[in-house]
Amino acid sequence: MISVLDSALLATQQAVYEHAVQPVLLAFGEMRLAELAYDATEWPVIGVLEFAVMVPLMMALERAFPVEAVHDRRAVITDMLYALLHRIGVFPVLAFLLLTPVFDSIEGLMRLGGFSRPDLDALWPGLTDRPLVSFLMYLIVLDFVDYWIHRGQHAWRWWWELHAVHHSQRQMTFWSDERNHLFDDLLRDAILAVVALLIGVAPGQFVWLVVASRVIQQWQHANLRLRLPGPIRHLIVGPEFHRRHHGIGVGHEGRAQGVNFGVLFPWWDQCFGTVDWRDGFVPTGIRDQLHGREYGRGLLAQHWFALRRILNPGFTGR
Numbered sequence: 001m002i003s004v005l006d007s008a009l010l011a012t013q014q015a016v017y018e019h020a021v022q023p024v025l026l027a028f029g030e031m032r033l034a035e036l037a038y039d040a041t042e043w044p045v046i047g048v049l050e051f052a053v054m055v056p057l058m059m060a061l062e063r064a065f066p067v068e069a070v071h072d073r074r075a076v077i078t079d080m081l082y083a084l085l086h087r088i089g090v091f092p093v094l095a096f097l098l099l100t101p102v103f104d105s106i107e108g109l110m111r112l113g114g115f116s117r118p119d120l121d122a123l124w125p126g127l128t129d130r131p132l133v134s135f136l137m138y139l140i141v142l143d144f145v146d147y148w149i150h151r152g153q154h155a156w157r158w159w160w161e162l163h164a165v166h167h168s169q170r171q172m173t174f175w176s177d178e179r180n181h182l183f184d185d186l187l188r189d190a191i192l193a194v195v196a197l198l199i200g201v202a203p204g205q206f207v208w209l210v211v212a213s214r215v216i217q218q219w220q221h222a223n224l225r226l227r228l229p230g231p232i233r234h235l236i237v238g239p240e241f242h243r244r245h246h247g248i249g250v251g252h253e254g255r256a257q258g259v260n261f262g263v264l265f266p267w268w269d270q271c272f273g274t275v276d277w278r279d280g281f282v283p284t285g286i287r288d289q290l291h292g293r294e295y296g297r298g299l300l301a302q303h304w305f306a307l308r309r310i311l312n313p314g315f316t317g318r
């Protein structure tokens, strides 16, 4: 399955590079950047393929089973802009250009220090080296790390101010998944990629781990009145579970500064006492929005306001 997807991805990447990127490099006489440019086209191509599958599917589902009618179209359009920038726009290219040299140096240091990374595939020969088992194993390990990243996003005030951009959406749709501050995203991506590097995830496998995670997260944010049946809702995070994490006064307050932090699997919340299984599709947002605090209407304002709140906790956006 993965090899079929790999071939489709490679063919699309090659076509996009040859027809869109290479002519630009030739026109500017910058063919020395050819290899870098070819690699940098991978994530935007994946983003387009994801959208081609997910957008029609999620739009049909949201139309058929909505939690609420869309009343703030402009907020949804802002989320679309985030999604486009994060998946196929400048953000993945920027992340690639910024993070690649960091990873190359880490790998170089690891080689110099004689550090050999643990190879999780080799834990139980015959079982853990099977492609599906190893894929699930890495998905679970990375999701565990993601759970703790998410706890950090709520626990530290500076990080919360960045993450609040994600929580300030009061009209959630499947587009809301990528509504994240650029710095918040870069930090999370960097931590996950370093962990993946340290536990021995192959680059070709990492791509599909990220795709699986993103597809599931997009579905969780949908304006979708979907209650997963009993056993399944304990296996994977669905729209109802994640909506409670976005609930006003529910998902960002209390002892752990929130509930239902699990990104893909709810087990971590169950293990660490942060789970909230109550039923219901609660209103979303941050409590102080009810008291007039503004988190910004457009993408630029949301980014700028987050930095202002970090420097000045009393900043109300007004």
Ligand SMILES: [Zn+2]
Residues within 6 Å of the ligand: 150, 153, 154, 163, 167, 245
């Ligand atoms: Zn959160």
Ligand SMILES: [Zn+2]
Residues within 6 Å of the ligand: 166, 177, 221, 242, 246
């Ligand atoms: Zn969310």
